[in-house]
Amino acid sequence: MAYTDFKTLAQVEKELEVNIKQASKLYVDIKPAELSSWFVETMELSYDLAININTEAARQSLIVDNVLIELKKTLPISLFIKKYFNVDASKGLTGNPDGLVCSYLDDLEIRAPVIVLVEAKNNDINPGFPQCIAEMVAAALFNDKAGIVRDTVYGVVTDGISWRFVNLKDNVATIDRHTYPFNDGRSIIAILKYFISDNEQQS
Structure with missing residues (x-):
């Protein structure tokens, strides 16, 4: 069993003992970020290309991965794409998240x-939440095992065009039901930077 085997929110609640709830527009008031010239120029080509190719792999490599690289260019983080993340195989907490950010x-x-x-999906976002939340539970457990306690772990499910966010705190996963459009990327980058700065404040 692996992260990809978590197919429903009910399964996550039962097997990982997580309560799941919804809220709305948790991050709409975050001020849009300034973008590097590299990101702006890159996305002028890669965004439309990803939409035209219209596969999950294209959306991840041409949109999502570039967003993560933009974060790494401006923040002291480590970034891993499709890297094996084995935390507890007995619980199915093993596999390769599409994107993983560490503040180390x-x-x-x-x-x-x-x-x-981060989980990248092609068109249909909602089925990505069970897998993403399972990965978030694994991250919280991974941090605890390392003796580094963080109040909140954040998750992203996206098809590149639409972005949805979820946070995990005290075994409660809160899904923001609001859909955040990519547009020029400024708001998406700002929200992700907020997640990282919130983590630093917990240090």
Whole structure:
């Protein structure tokens, strides 16, 4: 069993003992971020290309991965894409998250604290939540095992065009039912930067 085997929110609640609730517009008031010229120029080509190719792999590599790289260019984080993240195989907490962000500068291996998990999907976002929340539970457990306690782990499920967010705190996963459009990327980058700065404040 692996992260990808978590197919429903009910399964996550039962097997991982997580309560799941919804809220709305948790991050709409966050001020849009300034973007690097590299990101703006890159997305002028890669965004439309990803939409035209219209596969999950294209959306991840041409949109989502570039968003994560933009974060790494401006923040002291480590970034891992499709890297094996085995935390507890007995619970199905094993597999390869599409994106994983740590606030520890070491790109050779995943180290605590893990703060953001990203799942890229093609068109249909909602089925990505069970897998993403399972990865978030794994991240919280991984951090605890390392003796680094973080109040909140954040998750992202996106098809590149639409972005949805979820946070995990005290075994409660809160899904923001609001859909955040990519547009020029400024609001999405700002929200992700907020997640990382919130983690730093917990240090």
